[in-house]
Amino acid sequence: DSGVTQTPKHLITATGQRVTLRCSPRSGDLSVYWYQQSLDQGLQFLIQYYNGEERAKGNILERFSAQQFPDLHSELNLSSLELGDSALYFCASSVGHNEQFFGPGTRLTVL
Amino acid sequence: SQQGEEDPQALSIQEGENATMNCSYKTSINNLQWYRQNSGRGLVHLILIRSNEREKHSGRLRVTLDTSKKSSSLLITASRAADTASYFCATDRRNQGGKLIFGQGTELSVKP
Numbered sequence: 001d002s003g004v005t006q007t008p009k010h011l012i013t014a015t016g017q018r019v020t021l022r023c024s025p026r027s028g029d030l031s032v033y034w035y036q037q038s039l040d041q042g043l044q045f046l047i048q049y050y051n052g053e054e055r056a057k058g059n060i061l062e063r064f065s066a067q068q069f070p071d072l073h074s075e076l077n078l079s080s081l082e083l084g085d086s087a088l089y090f091c092a093s094s095v096g097h098n099e100q101f102f103g104p105g106t107r108l109t110v111l
Numbered sequence: 112s113q114q115g116e117e118d119p120q121a122l123s124i125q126e127g128e129n130a131t132m133n134c135s136y137k138t139s140i141n142n143l144q145w146y147r148q149n150s151g152r153g154l155v156h157l158i159l160i161r162s163n164e165r166e167k168h169s170g171r172l173r174v175t176l177d178t179s180k181k182s183s184s185l186l187i188t189a190s191r192a193a194d195t196a197s198y199f200c201a202t203d204r205r206n207q208g209g210k211l212i213f214g215q216g217t218e219l220s221v222k223p
Contacts, residue, residue, distance in 0.1 A: 043213035056208040102154040
């Protein structure tokens with residue numbers, strides 16, 4: 001158990017819909033990262049927050065947004081979903097440039 | 112885009128043998144991390160090696176880093192069937208805030 005929690009574990013939805021994925025980092029970790037894993041793209045960095053502020057952005061679509069709340073949990077919002085958004089979405093947390101610990105992931109299926 | 116290139120893409124060995132996976136990257140790094148993933152499940156952190164380190168051990172794992180060649184290797188000694196998984200290297204690039212760039216991974220199969 002990494003100490004990072006993610007909900008829900010599985011999500012099945014239809015094209016055009018909007019979903020919210022939730023992540024709670026390990027106690028004390030200020031940095032939260034979101035990654036997407038798909039068969040064709042592999043593991044890709046989406047976005048990073050540090051203590052409530054956006055720190056870095058990767059190849060995140062405009063339809064996707066995220067935020068980190070004062071209690072340090074983070075949410076990833078995916079809207080206008082397309083079939084190609086089906087993937088595993090991981091959240092990770094860390095302290096500085098140290099090990100990143102990953103949550104169990106949310107498997108999103110868009111039908 | 113992927114920072115790391117891993118080879119081999121797939122590796123099949125017998126229990127008790129050693130497994131070596133290699134990772135190459137392109138830019139200066141703060142550290143390089145290795146992860147294991149069992150069949151579509153979560154990523155388990157194995158080991159982190161910093162840019163000023165050359166070798167690190169953790170149990171049956173040995174990681175080396177050659178910054179002049181921009182490459183790293185992960186050695187698993189005396190492998191077990193339970194080591195069957197995908198292994199990924201990930202780089203924390205300089206001046207990039209800590210995000211990890213992952214390689215495509217090596218799929219390791221250890222046969223009993």
